[in-house]
Each structure stands twice: as C-alpha cells, then as structure tokens.
Amino acid sequence: MWIKEVWQGNFLPEVCVLDKIMQRYSFVAMDTEFTGFLHVPSRNASEDEHYHDLKYNTDRMRLTQIGFTLFDDEGNIGGTWQFNFRKSPGVSFKKNQRGGLNLEGVDMNLFATTFRNLVKSHHGIKWITFHGLYDMAYVVKLVTGSPLPDSSMEFIESLGNIVGRVYDVKYIAKYCRGLLCGEMGLERMANMLGVCRLGIAHQAGSDALLTACVYLEMKEVYQLIEERFEGFLYGVSTKIEKNYELVTICCPPQYLQHLTRCSPFNSICVGLDQLSICNI
Template sequence: MVAAIIPVWKQNFGTEISRLERALFKYKVVSIDTEFPGFILNTPRDGSETERYKDLKFNVDALKLIQLGITLSDERGTIFGTWEFNFCFDLGEDLYVLESVEFLKKNGLDFDKHARDGIHMSGFAKIFTAVLAKHRDLFWVTFHGLYDLAYALGLITMAPLPNSVLGFTTLLGSVFGRVVDVKYMARFCKGLCGGELGLSKLASILRIERKGGAHQAGSDSLLTALVFAKINMVFPIHQLLYLGSLYGIQPRISPTITPPPLSSYCIPQINNVPPFLYGMPCNQDFMYYIPT
C-alpha cells in the first residue's frame, strides 16, 4: 500500500524535513517533481539547444518555485513516503504567467494559502542543503525533468543558473550526482512509443493508478517513482543507456560525487535482470542531526 502524500507548509516543515532526513539513510531513490508559474519565454519546436537552454535559464532565474514534490523509495521500488513542499508565493508580488496560474488553480492549488502559510525558500534552501550534504549517495529520478532539476538546482544554490548548458549539466552532476529522466529512459522500452508520452499516459499503459491530483508536485513525484520502479521490473534495460541523460538536451550529467566503497554496496540480482540501482549502503549506523 502506497503511503499518503504529506502536504508540508511552514507550520509542519521542521517535523517533516526531519522525517525525510532520517528516511534518506535507507531510502536512497529520490523522485522529484515541481510546479512553477509558467513560461515567460517559450522556445520554438525547431529551436536549437542553445536557444532552449537560454530560455530555460531566463524562466527559472526570473520565476519562483511554487511546489516541490519528493518521493523516497528503495532499490526494489518500495515507496516510503511522499512530501509536497509548498513555498511562499504571493500573486500580488511574485511574477507569474496568468494562464499557468489559472491552470494550477483548477488543479487544486490554493494560492491564498501559499501566500499565508508557504515555506520561505531561503530557509528551506539552508536546511535542505545541509541534509543533502550528509547524503551524497542518492539516486535522483525525474520525468521530463529538465525544468524540475533546473528549479531544484536554483532552490538549493540560491543563485542564477550557469550561462551554458554544459555548465548546467556539470553543476547538476556536482549537486545531485546520479540522475535519471524516465521520459528519456522509456525510449528504450518496447511498447512505450519511444518515450513520446506524458506521465499519466505512460502510467496508464503500465497499469499504475495515480494517487492524488495531477499537476500537483506530490502526486506527480509519486507517480514518477511508481513508473520508474515498474519499468525496471518489466524491462531489462542497462543503466548505461540512460543514466545522466535528460530529455531535451544532449550533454549527459556526469556525477562528480565520490560514491561509498564497493564493499559497502548491496547489489540485488532478481530474475537475472541487471540491477537498476547501484550504491545502496548496507546495515550501517548513522548519527542524526538537523541544523536550526
């Protein structure tokens, strides 16, 4: 049974970030999704990669994140839990695209509550960065995750994105390490239309039921985690085909994080299918600390 999606606001932020931090010692697969207030610049379909990244940088640097969904699971696809972090966003002060905000309202986002009870990004960034500094062996999963990772990177660094796509992927490798984009991964799976499908359609083909509402970060991160686990169960794809590749750009993300020694890994072999995740520390005791 999949755990409930936990809405996180400023009132319960301390409690829930502590729970998430403790869970990261065992549940190393981090599936994320974001909700943000639209696209000021839209790149034409025939736009170059340079144009696409230039527009992405402009949009992410100019706009604020509204929601960050995080789902934790283990190497076998067992879900521990989902957190939906809701940030302070004031329609009277913050920049947004009207059509996008109206769409999010129709899908259940309460912007009055975001303005009143949302988490301040600077406080979140300080604590979340300290958490990640203690967990350098995570495996990050997205779906069509170019913008999700860009917003997450901006949130963690609290700085503008790098000026080039190569600088962007290099920084992603430094901050996140191992990254998978399930949309890119799906191109190697027979019957999944070369990956040219949305998340909900892909979940439907794989017979996965959504929990929560579409276009909400918690629900989408959970569905991403379930789709990722199901693909790994059904399709024997080697990691080297997709690890570090994002749908929409060419440069791969190369981890610059030093993983734990091989002697500490659990590497499962189930039904002769290559393991989808390497780097699971086994049976270690850890100290727990959250900065104030």
C-alpha cells in the first residue's frame, strides 16, 4: 500500500493515472481536511440546525486536502492519492523543491473541473466515508462552485446528482455488535478491528486509506449486505438517491486549455461545449 502526494506540478499526470485505475476498482474511500469550524452545533440541535451550521462552516472555510483510496470487493487496494490545495484562493505559494517536484498546491478550480468529470466518467463508483457529512458537503461545494443549498433536502438532492452511491462507515457501525453503535472516532474503530494505519492521522490520504481498510474489515467480520446501508450518512435521516442529472460548474477559461489538449485524458477530457465558463 502507498500514498501518492499530489501537487500542482504532478497534478495532470496523476489524474490520468487515477482515471485509468478507477476503471478497475468499484470503491473509492475519501477523506477531506479543511480549515476548521466557525459554528459548532449543540448536542441537542435538530437536524435542520445541524445543516444550518454545516452550510455556514462549509461556505466560509476551505479545503486543504482531499484523499482517495481505490479498492475492490476482494480487498485489493489500487492506491491512495492525497491532493494538496493552495492555501488561499488565487494565491500561489511556492514551496521548496522535493525530488525535482515543485510543491505548489493544486488550484481548486482546476481540481473541481477535473473531479466532476472523473465522477461523471465513473458513475458506478461506490463512495466510502467515515462520518462523511462534511466530506460530502465540500464535494458539493467543489463540484458546483457555489455555496451549499439553503435546505438539507436540496443538499441531499445535489449530492445524489454528484456521487449518489455513498456509504458511511460510522453509520454502518451503528448496526455492528461490539462497535459501540459507532460512537467513536476512526482511529479507535480501527484499533478495535485490528486495522493498522499507514501514514499520519488527520492527513487526508492516510485517513482515506484507513477508512477503506476499516470498511473491508467490517464487511468480512460482519458479513455486511452493503445495499442496506447505501445512501445513508451518519447524522442525516434522508437517504441519498443517485440520479444522472448533470451539475453545471464554473471553470475559468485559462484552465480549459489544460483539459482539452491533454491527450491522456481519454475518458475525462471535455470539450468547450460541455463546460459552463463563468467569470470568477
């Protein structure tokens, strides 16, 4: 198992590799790291109040990393990618060279455009999260290029349009004897199941890989029937239903050339007519 660090300098080649490998694996575990919380709901808050705080935080905070681990039903791991983003919108922070690679964070608009087309090209993928409400909120924000919808029902509909087949390990643990109804963090759950971490906690790549390994262990130990858990996120009562309505995003014109001329992008390259170009 390995974790590939992705920066602006190796973004396009690694996305090409990710696109190719996604053709062979049916599961993607994901994790996000972001700049924090401004509002923290009370323990007794209603679901609507929780969503209000989710929207408030997600609209105002930024992603710093997103991690993906590809795997299949047999437990084969296809690899883990950790995308590191620029620290501030529109600002380029040059870091030191490492192994000849310029460690500049990935531009968020370029990533959003590419991610949307990866999702569309691999629409049969099953997305695995751990306590994934914020992970999925940032996915919606990324792909739509807009603030989150005003209501939780609109959010669920948008999420169904984008990813659809979602499984939340913390939600599943509620129904697994001995896992304390899921009332624990990822690290403790992994320890209880005898799953070891690769990498550092609270790094998106390491957490995505650990989420994948925990899910696979749970499937084996508890003989899970995964269809029973599809579409449910921990803390959300409404099931997420997948449909294939396209979601329009905004892409600055300067990035279109990267997407349309990159010949290795056989399945995710898009033409000018498929992108909504907005002035950002």
